[in-house]
Amino acid sequence: xxxxxxxxxxxxxxxxxxxxxxxxxxxxxxxxxxxxxxxxxxxxxxxxxxxxxx
Numbered sequence: 001x002x003x004x005x006x007x008x009x010x011x012x013x014x015x016x017x018x019x020x021x022x023x024x025x026x027x028x029x030x031x032x033x034x035x036x037x038x039x040x041x042x043x044x045x046x047x048x049x050x051x052x053x054x
Contacts, residue, residue, distance in 0.1 A: 020042075023045070023046040023047065023048060024037075024041065024045060024046070024047045024048070025047075025048045025049075025050055026047060026048075026049060026050065027049070027050045027052070028049060028050075031049065
């Protein structure tokens with residue numbers, strides 16, 4: 001059990017480290033469905049809003 005918890009923590013930290021260097025792309029509809037993006041993203045996140053017709 002301890003090894004499993006350590007592995008999960010390691011994987012979680014790897015994902016956090018990876019996500020620090022990424023941006024997020026959403027559609028206007030997605031923004032409305034998610035609501036307040038601040039609840040999901042760190043303060044310095046880059047968010048691109050897709051401007052596709054329709």
